[in-house]
Amino acid sequence: MNKLYIIKIGGNVLDDEKSLKRFLTDFATIQAPKILIHGGGTIATKIGDQLGIKSSYVKGRRITDAPTLDLVTMVYGGLINKQIVAQLQKLGCNAMGLTGADGNMIKAVKRPVNEIDYGFVGDITPDSVNSTLLYFLLKQNVIPIFAPLTYADGVILNTNADTIASVLAVSLSKHFDVRLIYCFEKKGVLKDITDENSVIRLLDASSYKQFLSQGIFADGILPKLENAFAAIQSGVKEVLIGEAGDLIKNTREETEGTLIKQ
């Protein structure tokens, strides 16, 4: 099977013009089918403040009320997404900006109201993905650029970008050998949180178990690792956790970040 790179970037890349430019330049040079998923960034908060839209929280969890939904639809689906697409086009990469609503790409279920009403938030599974059309676009050398938005029942919904990346990876693993790359602020998963040079280069199910029993992982990295192994168990060939600046190195066999395999 052909290789497919599914790459997720977050606010730390989006908020810094230079980092973003460097990342997009690297992204454009990858000579294989690829998909980018971008998160939000501080620009949404900044514009929200100007519009008098305050982030609301219940029990420490962010709530997407109607004004916040309009804000993220504008900023994620419009401003950030289209600026990335225009820049990639200049770099010779035939990018196409998408939300889950476009082409029915990712149909969500609005999160049910139990203890907390999260508002306009969409929950998704690999079955939510219209992988037929997505596969078709990739075959035409179109590079999908996803904003962290899905939809259900006629409305846009806010959805976690890490989850979108993982769900796309699982769904497309029937067509490709997928390497799912999560870019974050560190070089990789660290053995010693105080030592930036202690990156674990390779993790498989058994070494993961061993490290877990030793209790070496910091709380922040645990959900990422759980997501990564869930993806691997659902057919994704490899997951890579690393720094955006190392993107090119992290598309190779010998990686800078943490490569996770079955």
Added chain:
Amino acid sequence: MNKLYIIKIGGNVLDDEKSLKRFLTDFATIQAPKILIHGGGTIATKIGDQLGIKSSYVKGRRITDAPTLDLVTMVYGGLINKQIVAQLQKLGCNAMGLTGADGNMIKAVKRPVNEIDYGFVGDITPDSVNSTLLYFLLKQNVIPIFAPLTYADGVILNTNADTIASVLAVSLSKHFDVRLIYCFEKKGVLKDITDENSVIRLLDASSYKQFLSQGIFADGILPKLENAFAAIQSGVKEVLIGEAGDLIKNTREETEGTLIKQ
């Protein structure tokens, strides 16, 4: 050749929730390939006012400066476009929201600075259109929904929605029998501007010439008619000028609005 409907709506439909809902319901029922182009609407001005972005004018012409460009990228490319797409998906229409940057669909030239610097405005011709990818999407039963945005040299550009509709129509007329439908606030082109019932049902080059020599057309409709005949002369089979509420009737042989033919 198969029929293709290219339909443009403006602010008068977008600004009224009921009109928009009715229009989208009608649009979804059209059983043929179709493309929608939407303009802006007062929501952009409203959000711009809240963000302190003032529309600037030089010699009565609107200028797209950098803050205005961000505003229209957010509102046209994000908010309006994605809300339309989500609503159409609910109506069973596999809509895909696009700007000219997405999939390199419409590559513009930034308007040269002569007497007036219009700012971030893109000029386009039928050669600007990536009709191969557009045709391919239509073949997959995907319904493209265009925001009035194009791009050049790594940046998004503001482009007139009427012009985008006309350029798409000309470019796709090699694959389809195109009917280009301009929805505006009147039933059609009026013989007598004071009489709403004086719609001219059919116009061809010779009757147009005759009416022109009689000086019956109001100033407002003249540029629309010039555009329409320019499109016809460049291969578009039919242009229809009418009211959004008459959409379904205006897709038939016997139309409510003004049908323009060679």
